[in-house]
Amino acid sequence: MIVNIYTLIMLFVAIFSLSLGGFLFLSTIRTLLSFKTTVPLEDKSKFERKGYLVFLLACVTLSVRMIVWPWFYFMLQSFVSEIPGAMCMFGVTQIFPSTVTFLQIIKPISFFIMGGWLLCYYIDKSTPTAPLARKNLLFLLIVCGVLLADGIGDIYYVIRMKPLMSVSCCATFFDVPMRPSAMIPQAVFGRNFQKILFIVYYVTNILLIALLFTSMSKKWVSVTSLPRKIVLYSQYAIGIINIPVVIYTFIENIAPRLMQLPYHHCIYCFMGNGMVPDAPIMLGLFVIGTFAIGWMGIIRLLCKNGEARLITERLLLKVNNVSVFCFLASIIMITIHLILI
């Protein structure tokens, strides 16, 4: 184990959230098993208190767990100086590569579903009769499963992590002509893929912002069902298409230009080496913007209830605003850098 402030905090948070998560998992199952839609008046207070405790515990655990995702990358960055040959986080990911890959995949998933659950809970809490309590409890079970897997993965990685071997530089992976980030877009767009990818990046992002703006407008309420559905499904579809487009554009175009290293395509150097100090904000805004579209989908899927309709609509508008803001801010930041650098 490499001992520094990052690993200690990571380990503490992982153990803390794992124990709370385990307790939460059991409590949720117990609450679900004893769940009744109508409760006798004498048991009502006890039932409410118990349910309130479970949800409060869930809110604390999930909020702590969500912060772990960026913290994980701070921790990887802190290992760079410890591992011979590592120049950036990419070098660190070469030690226990399967565990790191697992953690890098599960962390955004866990952030996404935890965020989704917290929003659903917010709607349920704002409604006097808590009509979504059962759905939220079932959703919480899935969230707990992901939380436990994530926590166990963190502990396993932090404890086993040792600077065992010399690793290779990111240039040997990201800067070779046959790199996957170049081969895949080249297969789709042809030889001149970098230019086309850049255009596609701006087109998909602007289109997405325009669609999100549509559902922000006051006229949106009066729009009939079919065009409404078309706009919503287009948001989801473009949101999903936008993910690989942004990732490849970042690796192939944006990172090299912004780092002022035209032959260096390493996304880890871009994010963590401090060459572009605001790079994590650009990426973070894109992630939140994309997740917000998914969160709107979760809310629409799970919070269909006559009683909660008004609160759901209000929250959807807020999440929509957050998404528009994040995409717009990310694209503005990147454009300013590209123009002024």
Add this chain to the structure above:
Amino acid sequence: MTKKFWIGLIIILFIALMGVSYQKFLKNPHCAYDGSPVTPIYEIDIVLKEKSTKKFCSIYCASRWFKNNVTLIDHVVVTDEIRGNKIDSYMAYFVESELITNETNDNRIHVFQQRQDAITHAEKFHGTMTDDPFSLDE
């Protein structure tokens, strides 16, 4: 559009401008090929025809950049590993040995101003003399 939305965008604009200013005016020199910090004893400077200079952390990075931009280059300045003197690459002696100067890219080419230093290094670290990787063929 709420007031918060616009305030947020103004903050973002400010952060982006700060980021650009940092990159333009405050950043320490980094290798122009892979972005790693440049160690003075292994520094390679490629001087371009338009008189600007690109700094590199090792022969490996400099030679890779060199291959892609031969037409832009005026001359290359390398650093003698023994004394730290800066010399034109055509005057230097290059030795490829088992000793690695930069573990991140496995660079094994060393630069010397004196022939004797190059021979001593080659004997000590099982190396061989190599050609100037920056020769500009007219």
